[in-house]
């Protein structure tokens with residue numbers, strides 16, 4: 194990875210370097226300290242299964258202390274039309290409190306995006322703990338998600354006929370069966386990140402929380418059709434059990450499988466509520482419930498996307514209809530993306546080329562990212578003043594970017 198330039202006037206004495214196997218522990222501790230938690234030795238050891246040292250950056254002060262961290266993970270991002278493209282998952286961003294507002298994050302972000310471009314990754318993505326920060330780097334909220342909370346007393350489902358047998362499996366069987374099911378999900382919706390072997394180990398073995406308050410991670414399989422991963426956090430008051438079922442991942446590849454797995458999770462004894470986050474806004478469970486009005490479903494965190502390479506990113510996805518639109522893109526950080534592009538969709542494929550034609554729509558690269566998977570509508574951005582053009586042109590963009598299912602991003606990284 195290229196090392197950041199040392200010529201900036203602000204924070205110029207700070208040296209930004211890639212992490213090595215030997216400095217990885219210090220990197221994790223520095224990141225955790227800024228976020229206000231402690232990383233255990235055990236947790237750090239386990240994270241080595243998925244960390245990519247050469248994609249992690251550490252900022253060193255002249256006194257040898259670590260004042261900033263950031264990094265990327267190599268993912269495949271599922272795209273509309275059962276496609277996938279390489280994506281840099283930006284993560285572990287922190288700058289020590291006494292070194293903020295000196296341009297350190299900006300230096301690291303420029304390096305991370307340059308590195309993604311050098312690796313031919315058309316997309317970068319992140320989960321923003323402080324969401325106002327990332328628009329300036331060209332990231333837009335592209336994959337809206339919802340969080341759902343169900344009161345078990347009002348969680349009857351439309352369940353007709355036999356649904357098949359959901360059974361607990363051990364880690365080994367989960368490792369052998371869940372990844373292929375998840376890959377099949379990726380073919381049905383955009384926004385879903387691929388999971389490496391190391392990442393799967395994390396998914397099926399992660400400690401759900403402090404041992405006293407939570408039960409173990411439960412792994413349940415409906416063979417060839419889906420799985421659910423959850424844990425029960427126990428709770429008691431007024432002499433009654435009031436546990437909470439926290440669902441980490443629930444995936445059913447056909448309607449009956451989905452219903453069966455929801456039923457299984459909802460039926461957890463000693464619980465009062467079920468909580469699940471990062472679901473798609475068109476989650477079928479809201480229509481599976483006999484009493485959907487009693488479900489609490491609200492906006493969750495969106496996944497932020499960045500088009501590292503505009504023409505490659507737009508050509509990578511599939512398109513439902515045919516059409517042509519000319520967009521004029523502003524990109525302060527990556528000038529190669531700026532200017533006019535003609536996007537043509539035909540026979541399911543997209544082509545994106547330079548043009549001098551008059552633009553139908555002008556927008557920042559962050560807004561282009563926001564609409565690129567069909568999860569956010571161009572007409573909504575037009576009405577919010579975030580892109581300029583005619584209403585007809587925004588409608589045309591909506592039609593071009595429309596997808597069969599809403600994108601979803603089911604994994605925090």
Ligand SMILES: CC(C)(COP(=O)(O)OP(=O)(O)OC[C@H]1O[C@@H](n2cnc3c(N)ncnc32)[C@H](O)[C@@H]1OP(=O)(O)O)[C@@H](O)C(=O)NCCC(=O)NCCS
Nearest residue numbers: 286287288293294295296297298299320321322323325326
């Ligand atoms: C957020 C954080 C990484 C920013 O690092 P930094 O080195 O201070 O950022 P920079 O100096 O490069 O500032 C970049 C820009 O972001 C702005 N910015 C920084 N933190 C911000 C915040 N919390 N909210 C809004 N804007 C912010 C700066 O004002 C600056 O704007 P400008 O380019 O218009 O001048 C750092 O404050 C931090 O570690 N915070 C705690 C952990 C955290 O929130 N991490 C983010 C995880 S998603």
